[in-house]
Amino acid sequence: MDHTRETEEEALLNDIASMLAAFEKERANLIPILQMIQERHHYLSASALQMVAKHLGVSGCEVYGVATFYNQFRFYPPGKHRIRVCLGTACHLRGGDIILENFERKLGIKEAETTADREFSIDRVACVGCCALAPVAIIDDTVHGHMAPSKVEGLILGFEIEKQREKRGKQHGESKQ
Amino acid sequence: MVRLVVDNRQIETEEGATVLQACLDNGIYIPNLCYLKEMDSPPGSCRLCLVEVDGYNQPITSCTIKVKEGMIVKTNTEHVRRLQRTAFELLLSVHHVDCRRCPANRSCELQRIAKYLHLGVKLKRFEQLERRVKIVQDHPCLEYVPSRCVLCGRCIFMCQRENGQAMLSFARRGLDTVISFFGEGDKARATCGQCYACVEACPVAALLIRNAHSQ
Amino acid sequence: MNQNSKEKLNGVFASIKAEADRRFKQMKGDDRHNIFIGMATCGLASGAMEVRAAFEEALSETKVNAHIIPVGCLGHCYAEPLVIVDKPGSPPILYHDMTPGKARLLVKAFLEEGDPVFEHVLGAMEENDTIPSVLEFPRFSRENKIVMANSGVIDPEDVYQYIERGGYWALVKALTLAPEEIIEEILESGLRGRGGAGFLTGLKWRLVRDAREEDKIIICNADEGDPGAYMDRALLESNPHQVIEGIAIAAYAVGARRAIIYVRAEYPLAVKMIKNAIDQSKEIGLLGKGILGTNFDLDISVFQGSGAFVCGEETALIQSIQGKRGMPQPRPPYPSQRGLWGKPTVVNNVKSMASIPPIIEHGARWFRGIGTAKTPGTAIFSVVGNILHAGLVEIPMGVTLRVLIFDICGGIPDKKKFKAVQIGGPSGGCLPETFLDTQVDFDSLTEAGAMMGSGGMVVMDEDACMVDVARYFLDFTQKESCGKCTFCRIGTKHLLDILERITRGEGREGDIELLEDLSLDIREGSLCGLGKTAPNPVLTTVKYFRDEYEAHVREKRCPSMMCRALIAYYIDLEACARGCDACVGSCPTESIFTTEDRKKAIDQTSCVRCGECMTSCPPEYNAVRKVSPPALAPKIERPREG
Incomplete structure (x- = not known):
């Protein structure tokens, strides 16, 4: 089980990495990026948030702070x-x-x-x-x-x-x- | 220089200064929590530094208003005091009061304001709101006590100022708002533990140097 | 930028208009039948998709030349799904509460055999000799549609349908004027921002135009967050081009080349429609570089909100677009001085934007002829709650609440009595019957203690508990408080806690006074509009319905029997029919048991007071009773097993 979760997470991060390339490294893209991830994967994992922070060159807590402000974002996988x-x-x-x-x-x-x-x-x-x-x-x-x-x-x-x-x-x- | 009258006393200050700064510089205390002299645009969030200014029909925050020649300011009207008292009581209702064991005892801004407003640190009108948030200890050199935090944001401002990028941030929303260090393994964090500007800026000892104080 | 040559502009636009006319002619051609299906969110929720599928299926089996045209929202949500059938030789007819069965029937009976099936008709869309027109109903005739004129009658995904009905003509006209003339016209019209505060739109534009900074920005605020208000959504879903046209005129007037439409996250269909509309307009040269051959460029993009009510506040909205936490900022500086990216920014509501094209087309004087002297124009309300003809209503400002609620929207259903109307969402207030003759406009409503807000109007009958209503709104604002300032973050939580304990029957002496005192302090002490207005529901309900608060606090009784902790259901054994089981199956917690003489009784310890048993009890017995305080319910023990 843990093993499949891990590969799941890995696939997820790979997908995000490929999608991130399309976004310019501008702070204004933060919310659209988070929306894109949420749309594709239905939640934002901690490592996904880190990845976004790295892409935009801001600190992880900035990204986390913004993401947790809005109702739309979830931090655990939702039900089917x-x-x-x-x-x-x-x-x-x-x-x-x-x-x-x-x-x-x-x-x-x-x-x-x-x-x-x-x-x-x-x-x-x-x-x-x-x-x-x-x-x-x-x-x-x-x-x-x-x-x-x-x-x-x-x-x-x-x-x-x-x-x-x-x-x-x-x-x-x-x-x- | 700009001249203004505060509580019937004429004071002088530099152009562009806020009313709050002008008063503080002239030895007139106005309760405040979220303001720091270094801020260009203070957040105006604690709502304690209210004053009455001629021409405004309601008390306004002195940290967000700039001085003007001939301005007439009153810091101690009944109206101002009423709002300050309520704001203070509200803050106290989410603050875990345990002064005796608190590292901020005697240097605490809340104590200072209570004294100034002739208020105790015991709640009368409102119930204590339980905010069940654990002490955060996952940071290598900082410790955060949410039940003390007044969410003034000074720590974030100081970190941003010292390091160019804040390594702590507000997270969540509304009453659930906390200060977060999210970001294990952040490059920014590697440099943390040198300035402690955040800890120094905290008015209530909600941010501490880790292990420096025992609980 | 100087005004552009009229001849040249008209020439460029003429070819676009010609294409629109050509398409229209084709649509209206000879023996073609058109079936317009309302497919905005409320239509879809009522089953418009199934109705469409049924039409398609039935049409595939017939030789009738018929086309389905998806349209937006007519505002008559109570009658959804709505369908207009336009058959050559007959006036277009509006059918209500459509079902797949009715769709198949219409194809066969009406399209094939010419029988319009009177029993399902709501009315004809035009005056005629055979079928009563919808204009005979006040719900249609008392409205004055300016903003929603084309909603529900055109395909929102087809720019040409908007153009055929006169769309984008105002933009053409505006481009022949000097920007200053447009601002003058808007000022002259007296248009006040429809987002709630009622600031003069023209003045806002002038401030931005006059700002020294070159680069200016337009934001169209469609972050409609008031629970109970959905006109912005309906408009974007039904006629996005009118909004775009308004934005384009605004941009030309203030000298902006960039505009952003901020749409709420919960409105996926609106986002789709507006994006599609932007693309279409760009394609035919109505947006983008060198609009209609002039040197006016405008790029419009869509920004999706992420679910934070506070982002409806303009400074918070701007923070959000900049990728930050949507926390309001102290004003000044106002967005018109320093807005998005620090640039002078116009922030206008969707309805304000959509009001612009008609004003430019017909002139300020015409607009001033509608509504009241201080608030010209129309107001759009979403009238919902305990009301017969719920939906969106566009009426001239100044109509009284009584006319709106009773004449236009049909009054309260089920012969119940009117109790209150909540206007302006969480920032507004509850007005009792004595205020029914209040006119709807910014100033009168504010004076009465309510607020125009974004136009949400919830009508409540005698069964609504005003304490619970206040609790509901505080629960909302407290959850949506951004947490920045002390009064709103902590104060609203105390208000909510006090209200909760009152509705639980744990209210104390002094609670009502504490609510009032704290409310006044929050109103004066908060940083932004959300906090300042958050106590309004409490203040107005305490003011107008104090006796209800007192009944809760002193007698632990809910006079409207709505607060679930203060009520009990029981079964009147006299009325209960021996052997009937209807209520047993309806109970979600298996709290209904059979008494020794084979009647039913409710176990109060496990009952969750959902009221399903009352609904399911056959009307001929009508044996379920509701009481408050709960102690009034007779105690009946469950018979022991075996």
Whole structure:
């Protein structure tokens, strides 16, 4: 396991190194670079931050300071499925916190955490601008409007079924060979 | 030279000086934490150095306003004191008060301000906010005690000034903000441990030379 | 830079316009049917993608010559997904709450057989003899769309559709004027910045134009962070070119060659649309080097925010573009003196920018004819919450809240009573019923204790707890505080803690007064606008709804029964139907059990008070009750196992 994590990390750093070349060594590129890494790898590892610092010729703590200021950046790998529950004003009035709570209860994790199997992570977001559909949850890139606690169960069940089907498909494929 | 009147006393100062610096130079104390004489543009973040200036309808920070000929400044109105008291109490509510065992005891800026404002160092209006942040000891020569830190940023400014590049930085945000040394193996860090300008600049002994003080 | 020759400019633009007209003619051609599908974020969230797929599938099986044109947001979010079907020989018809099934039905019944399926029609888009027009509804007729005029009716990814409707004509006109004349016109129009503070846009421009430094910069602020406000997103997704045109005019007027649009991270579609629009405009010579054959160059780039509410504040926004922590800086110096990279910088909101082209096109006098004397023009509100016709509404400044909420947006659903309206997001305030006759404009709203802010408006019915609303907003600002200054960093946390303990039923005597005192100090002592306005939700709710605070503190009771620690659900055994199980399955914590006489009861120790049982209880029994304080719920023991 540790070994695969290491190679994973190595591949990640190689990828970042090749992407960094396209960015001029200007301080103004710091946030766009961090966004690029986050976009490609979904989180910023400590060594990635160091690499960026080196590229821009600033100290590591500068980069870390900027990255930790903004909500968008994560410092650990998120789950395969990202659940984001909107807690904007309209969603709050219509029970957004109850939706968040239901996801948390169903998956046994708190907001800003990832399940042990790295399948799901939950985050709260402040308004995605779909207030007329409140309460809203975004799973991966799909916005689900008019959420209800009963829908939470259905959505997660959907993913679980899909996963099992995939697994079966794989087994099936393997047994064929 | 510019002349201004502070608390009914006429003082003189150089053009371009801030009101705060002018007052301090003339022996008029105004509580402050985040200001250093060397700063070109002070952050104005501690909100303690408030004064009333004729022409402004509200107290303003004396560190961010430049002197003007004939300016009339009051440092001790009820309004100013009310805001200073609140700011101080707020800072105290996130400060781990343990003066007896604190290395800054007697040289602490918070103690000085408390004395000046005739306030104790015990909270009355507000609850103590628990900031469960561990003491940071992963730096080769520095130690950081977040529960004492007032986030004035003087250490960062001094490091930047001394070394051209700050080797510590604010990290995270809001109430979770801390000073961070992130960057194990940073080239910059190899030179650290010579100037200790950051430690000297700290008004509350939140930054210490490692192992120099026992907890 | 001197003004450019009118003839030459018109000549260059004429060929672009001709191309737009040619394409339009082709689109409107002979027997071609056009299906416009609202595909901005809210449309997509309501299922516009599925509707589109259904149309495509149904169309592939028919001979009707029909094309699908994705458009942006009409602002009628309550009725999404929205589709306009433009069939030759019939007025364009707007269909609401579309589904794949309705899409297939429309293709067959309307496109093929000519039956417009009246039961799904919201209205015709034009006056006609056969179908009631949408203009008969106040939600349409009372609006006055200047900024959003083309939103939801044109394809945001097609620059020619904007041009065909008169787009970029204002830029052409502006380029024939001297920059000073444009600034004069904008000043004359009385346009005030739509980002919240209401500073005169023309004055800002003049300050920057007059700054000694040669190199000037324009920033368009689209870091729309107020939870509950989304007009900037809608505009960028629906008609990005109007924003670009406004930016170009601004840049020409102040003498800038670089502009940056700062878009919030949470708006991926808006980023895509604006980037695409910039590329298109560049391609046909409306941006870039030597715009329309003149010597005016402008490069517009997009900077994506990374999720920090405080970056809506202009000095923090500038820090962020420079790759720093987005912490506000003391002003002066103002950005107009020393902004991005130390250069004189105009920072204008998206709506301000989008207001520019109509003003240049129709003139300052025309603009002044809309709205009020002190605040000319229109206001865009996102009216959400407990409101029938939620969505984006563009109305002339000066309309009263009552007209906006009850006449235009249809009032409160479910026969509930109006309680308050929260205006201006976390910086704004809550106004009670007695303020319903307040006009919406910068000064009247500020006077009332609320704020125009960015135009978020949340309507609340009798079920909303005002203490909880204040707690909600403080929770937001406290989390979003940048942490730089003492009052905001620590003060908002104390406000939040006090509010939390009140909503938990642990409030103490003196808490309300402490909230007020601390709020006033934070308002005066904070460094930036975020901190200064953060206490507004607390101050206004304490002022107008003090009795609710007192009920929480003294009686441990939430009058609106919203604070979950202060309520309990129980099942009225008289009303509960023996043998019915509807609530049991709905409970996420298995807290509902069967009593000895086969009715249902709630285990208060494990109940999380989500209210699902109340929703699921069949209306003919309606047996679930909600009470506050919780002690009012009768105690029923779980029967022992076996």
